[in-house]
Amino acid sequence: MSSPRILVVDDEADLRELLEITLVRMGLDVDSAETLREARAFLKENSYALVLTDMRLPDGLGLELVREVAASYKSTPIAVVTAYGSADNAVIALKAGAFDYVSKPVVLDELRVMVQSALRLSAPGPDAAAATPPSRLIGGSEKMQALRAQIGKLARSMAPISITGESGSGKELAAREIHAQSTRAGKPFIAVNCGAIPEALMEAEFFGYRKGAFTGAADERDGFFQAANGGTLMLDEVADLPLAMQVKLLRAIQERRVRKIGATVEEPVDVRIISATHQDLAKCVENGKFRQDLFYRLNVIELALPPLRERLDDLPMLADAVLARLAPARQAPARLGPGVMDALRAYSFPGNVRELENVLERALAFAADGVIEVGDLSLKAARPAEQRVPAAALVPPAPPPPHPVSAQPEVAERGAPAVAPAAARPSLPHVPDTLPSDLPAYLEQVEREIILRALAQTQFNRTQAAQLLGISFRQLRYQMQKLDIQAPE
Template identity: 80%
Template sequence: MASPRILVVDDEADLRELLEITLLKMGLDVDCAATLREARRLADDNAYNLILTDMRLPDGLGLELVREVSSTSKTPIAVITAFGSAENAVVALKAGAFDYVSKPVVLDELRVMVRSALKLSDPGAAQDAGGGTGSRLIGHSQAMQALRAQIGRLARSMAPIAITGESGAGKELAAREIHAQSSRAAKPFVAVNCGAIPENLMESEFFGHRKGAFTGAGEERDGFFQAANGGTLMLDEVADLPLAMQVKLLRAIQERRVRKIGATAEEPVDVRIISATHKDLAKCVETGAFRQDLFYRLNVIELALPPLRERLDDLPVLANAILARLAGPGGASLGPGVLEALRAYSFPGNVRELENVLERALAFANDGVIQVEDLSLKAARVAETARVEPPPVVATPPTPAAAPPMPAAAPVAPEATPLGPASLPSNLPAYLEQVERDIIQRALQQTQFNRTRTASLLGISVRQLRYQMQKLDIQAPEN
C-alpha cells in the first residue's frame, strides 16, 4: 500500500527542507514546490492527501491555491502564516483551508495537523471515526437536507464555526454532528454553557489550576481546553461571557496554548472551537458587550439553524422519534387531528418545546395514544394581552361531576384585578403572588388536585409546585 503523499509549497529553502524531513520521518512521501506555478503543475499531475502552502509566494498568494484546490477537489489544504498574522489565518479558513500553522513552525503542532488531515483524506478511517453515517438531525424537509449537506462540508475543515439559531433549535446537536463527521470524532466533545459558570470560577474552569493556586484548590485540575484536547470544544451561549474572560479566551484560541492558574508555563492544546448563541453577536459587538476581535475569530464560518416553524414537514418524523425515545418503539402514538393541531402552533421553543409538549401529553394519554385534548400548547402572549392568563389548552377535558370542591381562596386584593391600559398595581409583589396563586389553584382544580399532573400541566417539577404551594399557602382539600 502506497504511503500518503504530501505537497509542500514554500519559497524558503530552509523551511521547505525542514518540513520535508519532518514529513519523511512520519513515513510520508513528499513533493516540494517553490512557486505557485510549480505547485499548480504538481497538483494537476498528482493526487495528494494534503497540500501545505505558505501564504506569500514569489509569483502570487497561497490563498489563490487554497481557493482553487478547495473548489475543485476534496484534498485538504493547510496554510503557513507569519507569526501574529491571525487575520491571514481567518481569511484562509474562510476561503476553504483545512487548518493553519504559524511561523516559526512548531513541529509537534505540525504533526498533529498532518495526522488530522490524513484521517480526513481516508474515507474509511473517517467513517470509522464518525461511528457510521446515521445523523442526529432528524427531518426530510429541504431545509434539513441543506443543513446536513452544509455540515458535511464543514466537518472537513478545522475552521471555527459559529452556530446561530433560536433556543431549542438544536445547536448542540448540530455541533455534535460536525464533530462526529470530522477527523476528530474519536476524540472528546466537550460542551460548555458559558452562561452557567460563575464569573470568579471561569478562568479555572476553562484553563485549569495548579494545586494551592488559590484557596480551595486542593489538587491540580485540568480545564475544559485540556479535557477537549484533540477534539472539539463547544462554547454554548458564548455571548454571556464577561469581557475579561473574552480577552483570555481570544489569546487561547489564537495561540493554541493555555496557562493554568498558578502555573508559570503555557501548555499546547489542540481543540476545534464551535460556538453557539441565540443572540445576535454582531449587535452585541455594536453595543460593546462582545469584543470585535473575538467575534472575528469565532465567526469564521456561520451555520444558521432553521426554526421548527419553517420546517413543519418534519413534524411527523420528529414526533415519532421523540415518542419512541419516551415510550419505546410502538409504545405511544398520535391520535386523529393531533398533527394538524401541532402544525397550527408556532413553537417559539422549537424542537425542545415539541418534546416537552409530547412528554406532558403522554402523561395524560390513555393507552399511549395522544389525543388533541391531551395537548397543552403554550405561547407567550404578553404582547397580545395585558391580563395574565393560564397556559392555553387546545381542548379541555370535561370536569367530572364528582370533582372535589376547590378550597377557599384568599380574598383577591384590588391590585390583582385585570389591569387596564392606564392602571398599574400599587403593590407589584402582592399582585404577582395573587396571580400565581390563582393560576396554580385553577390547574389543581383541573387535575382534581393531582400534583404530578398539575406540575406537568404547568411545565414545572413537582418539587417546584410543592414549594410554590407552601410559599403561597395553597392547601389541598382533605380526603
C-alpha cells in the first residue's frame, strides 16, 4: 500500500526543503511546486492527502489555491503557511476553506501535529469511529437537517467556530457534535462558562500556574488550555469575558502557546476553539465591551442555531427523548395525554429546548400514573403576550357547579377570545374593557385571585380547593408556592 502523498507549494527553497525532509521522515511521499501553475498541474495528475501552501507565490496568492482546492477537491484538506504575526491572513484563509495553518518560522512539532490531523481526516481510521454515533441534535425538521449537514462540513476544519443562538437552544450540544465528528473526537472536550469564573482567577483557570506562583499555589496545575490539548475548548458565554482577559486569550489563540502563572517560558497547545454566546457579539464590539480583534479571530465560521419556535415539528421527537431520559428515575414509562402536544405546539418556548425539558419534568411530577395531561403543563406563567392559546386550554375546566361564586366558570371564561359577546364574559369586577398590556402579569393576577377565592371558600382546605378548581392537590400546592400564597396564621 502506497504512502499518503503531500503537495508542498512554496517558492522559498530552504523552507521547501525543510518541509520535504520533515514529511519524508514521517513516512510520506512529497511533491513540491514553486508556483500556482505547477501546483495546479500536480493537482490534476495526483490525489493528495494534504496540500500545504505558502500565502505568497511568484504568480499569485496561496489564497487562490485554497479556494480552488476547497471548491474542486473537497476531499483534500489544504493548509497555509503564514508569515509571523500575520494572524489576519490565517483568518482569511480559514474563512476561504483552509483546513488549518502554521506560522513562520515553522515549528516542526506543530507541523507534525497538523499533518497527522489532516491524514486522519483524509483517510479515516479507528479515530473516526467516534464520529458515527447518533446525533445529539434531535429533530427531523428541515432546519435541523440543514444544521447537521453544516456541522458535518465544519467538523472537517480546524477553524474557530462561533455558535450563536438563544438561551436553551443547545449551543453546547452543537459544540460537542462538532467535536465528536472531527479528527479530535478521541481527545478531550472542555466546556468553560466564561461568566461563572471570578475575574481574579481567570488567568490561573485558563493557563494554569506553577507551584509557589502565588499564595495558596501548593502544587502545579494545568489550565483549561492544557486540559483540552489535542481536543476542543468551548468558551461558553464568551461575551462575559473582561477586556483584560480578552487580550490574553487573543494571544493564546493566535500564538497557540500559553504561559502558566509563575513560568518563564511558554508551552505549545493544540486546541480547536469553539465559542458561544446568546448575546450579539457584533453589538458588544460596537459598545466597547468586546475587542474587535478577538471577535474577528473567534468568528471565523458562524453557526446559528434555530429557536424551538421555528422548528415545532421536532416537538414529538424531543418530547419522546426527554421522557425516555426521565423514565429510568421513575421506574415506569411516561407518556403524553390527549391534547398535550397541541398545547405544546401553541407555546412559543422562550427558553427553547431547555424550557421544554423543565416543563415536561415538572409536569411529570404532577402527572398521575406517568400520564401527562394538559393541566399538568403550567405554561401560563411563562407565556409571552403574543401567544394565542387561551389560558383555559392549559387548565381544563370541570363542569360549572351551580353555586354562583364558584371560580371554575371564571377560569374557563378567562380563556375566551377577546371578541366574545359581552354576555359570555366573566363577571369579575377587575376585567378590563381594553386588552392588557402585559398578559402574563394579568393572567397571574387573575389566577392568584381565583385561587384565593377557592381557598377562602374552603377555609384554606387545599384538598377541597383543588377539587373545586378541577386540578390536582400537587398542582395547587405548586401554584401557591409560585404565587407566594400562604395560609393565614
